Amino acid sequence: MTGATESYELDVDGRALPVAAAWLGESLLYVLRERLGLPGAKNACEQGECGSCSIFLDDVLVNACCVLAADATDARIRTVEGFGDADHLSDVQAAFLGTGAVQCGFCTPGLILAVHDLLDQVPDPTGLEVREAISGNLCRCTGYGRILQAVEEVKATRSGASGPRGESP
Amino acid sequence: MPISRPTDVTATLDALAASPDADLLAGGTDLVVEVNLDRRRPEHVIALRRVTELAGHDTTDGRLRLGANVTYSEVEHDLAQLVPGLAMAARTVGSPQIRNAGTLGGNLGTASPAGDTLPWLLAMDAEVELASPEGDRSVPLANFLTGPKSTARRPAELITGVRLPRVEGPQHVSKIGPRNAMVISVACFAIVLDTTNRRVRTGMGAVGPTVLRSPDAERAVTQALDWDALTCPEDAIDAFGRACAEATAPITDHRSSAEYRRHAVGVLARRALRRCLST
Ligand SMILES: Cc1cc2nc3c(=O)[nH]c(=O)nc-3n(C[C@H](O)[C@H](O)[C@H](O)COP(=O)(O)OP(=O)(O)OC[C@H]3O[C@@H](n4cnc5c(N)ncnc54)[C@H](O)[C@@H]3O)c2cc1C
Numbered sequence: 001m002t003g004a005t006e007s008y009e010l011d012v013d014g015r016a017l018p019v020a021a022a023w024l025g026e027s028l029l030y031v032l033r034e035r036l037g038l039p040g041a042k043n044a045c046e047q048g049e050c051g052s053c054s055i056f057l058d059d060v061l062v063n064a065c066c067v068l069a070a071d072a073t074d075a076r077i078r079t080v081e082g083f084g085d086a087d088h089l090s091d092v093q094a095a096f097l098g099t100g101a102v103q104c105g106f107c108t109p110g111l112i113l114a115v116h117d118l119l120d121q122v123p124d125p126t127g128l129e130v131r132e133a134i135s136g137n138l139c140r141c142t143g144y145g146r147i148l149q150a151v152e153e154v155k156a157t158r159s160g161a162s163g164p165r166g167e168s169p
Numbered sequence: 170m171p172i173s174r175p176t177d178v179t180a181t182l183d184a185l186a187a188s189p190d191a192d193l194l195a196g197g198t199d200l201v202v203e204v205n206l207d208r209r210r211p212e213h214v215i216a217l218r219r220v221t222e223l224a225g226h227d228t229t230d231g232r233l234r235l236g237a238n239v240t241y242s243e244v245e246h247d248l249a250q251l252v253p254g255l256a257m258a259a260r261t262v263g264s265p266q267i268r269n270a271g272t273l274g275g276n277l278g279t280a281s282p283a284g285d286t287l288p289w290l291l292a293m294d295a296e297v298e299l300a301s302p303e304g305d306r307s308v309p310l311a312n313f314l315t316g317p318k319s320t321a322r323r324p325a326e327l328i329t330g331v332r333l334p335r336v337e338g339p340q341h342v343s344k345i346g347p348r349n350a351m352v353i354s355v356a357c358f359a360i361v362l363d364t365t366n367r368r369v370r371t372g373m374g375a376v377g378p379t380v381l382r383s384p385d386a387e388r389a390v391t392q393a394l395d396w397d398a399l400t401c402p403e404d405a406i407d408a409f410g411r412a413c414a415e416a417t418a419p420i421t422d423h424r425s426s427a428e429y430r431r432h433a434v435g436v437l438a439r440r441a442l443r444r445c446l447s448t
């Protein structure tokens with residue numbers, strides 16, 4: 001690729017990762033996926049519309065496709081990879097699986113982070129607050145019903161009550 | 170150096186003087202998307218998020234200053250008491266992710282006719298603060314916005330914030346688009362019943378080359394209002410909606426027809442005025 005390049009280091013999920021001679025115009029989403037081999041954040045639109053690339057930048061939920069990677073140098077980046085793995089799922093991840101909120105799964109990483117963001121700030125959100133919190137995350141498969149159910153389940157589990165279906169996965 | 174990461178205004182202006190064609194980067198929700206879509210290829214970026222003077226807000230002598238780096242989320246969550254109309258506008262922008270990143274300075278820098286902070290800022294007679302090596306100046310928003318996506322900002326200038334008067338009285342901002350989230354305005358309307366100066370202030374977005382106001386509509390409804398009771402005769406409310414719609418110069422594009430835009434802004438104007446009146 002021609003054009004101005006830049007080398008820098010990114011702090012991703014607690015690891016310092018070097019990025020060498022990247023084109024200045026590369027988004028954080030591109031660098032995470034294509035240069036650092038972290039495919040958790042998904043690329044579906046590259047224009048801020050779908051939320052599938054959601055990540056935390058210094059604890060703030062943003063779309064990685066709207067962040068210039070070279071400007072994220074001194075920020076703490078957290079991706080879905082930092083929230084759990086196959087053996088240690090976060091409660092939100094487990095609830096998504098348990099309720100069947102995952103179909104093709106493309107929207108799932110972004111939604112998981114959006115739901116973590118919501119429930120960490122507002123432990124007992126109203127239905128409207130949940131809908132607002134995920135309004136920037138598009139899902140083409142589920143119709144959102146199971147996703148909303150998963151949120152209810154985490155809410156209930158975290159507040160100590162049993163989930164709406166009487167069990168947690 | 171392709172990217173500069175200054176931490177104060179002086180260093181930012183130095184970087185800008187060294188490369189006047191550099192792209193200033195705030196939240197990136199306009200700029201980085203343009204780059205992703207291959208509409209812009211930056212050779213030099215000056216990243217603004219570390220510039221301390223661009224953050225936060227302050228009030229002095231009854232005037233309010235909002236820093237260019239203030240995000241929609243900050244306006245929505247922290248400034249709702251201070252600038253209720255702007256908080257209503259901020260709540261309609263994009264999605265939580267966009268509101269966490271997008272800034273006032275970026276909305277002014279992009280200067281889209283559909284920029285959602287602009288109608289309220291126009292209604293408030295906001296002034297845009299600009300800094301450059303030649304000194305600081307402030308430009309009334311109406312003069313700053315010179316056309317669709319064009320502004321009076323000179324190449325060496327940095328938008329540092331906006332200044333506005335503190336105004337008492339009810340305010341309302343609403344917009345129309347195909348859904349409740351993640352839409353660019355088809356029409357946007359801001360109204361402030363300035364009870365201190367007994368004057369109705371308005372701003373209209375997405376219905377002209379820049380945001381507009383209708384001095385005639387403002388004057389007529391200012392006279393028709395009962396300022397003590399905060400009531401207004403029905404026929405004056407209707408006339409207000411019509412006069413606002415007549416003052417627009419909308420275009421037809423993929424989002425809407427000009428006719429719909431004009432109609433919609435008249436409806437928004439009546440509705441917004443009613444919201445501000447006591448019932
Ligand atoms: C999915 C999506 C939804 C959106 N929805 C809305 C919406 O509902 N309403 C709306 O109004 N907008 C919307 N936008 C557009 C955008 O979010 C806003 O215009 C936002 O305010 C841009 O701010 P930013 O900080 O991200 O700007 P950036 O992208 O960083 O910059 C935008 C422009 O302003 C310039 N600039 C930034 N800061 C300064 C400064 N201090 N001095 C001089 N120039 C500067 C930049 O050089 C650039 O040209 C949306 C965008 C996306 C991607």
Ligand code: FES
Binds near residue numbers: 043044054064065
């Ligand atoms: S890929 Fe970033 S929001 Fe769609």
Ligand code: FES
Binds near residue numbers: 103104106
């Ligand atoms: S599960 Fe397929 S997009 Fe949501």
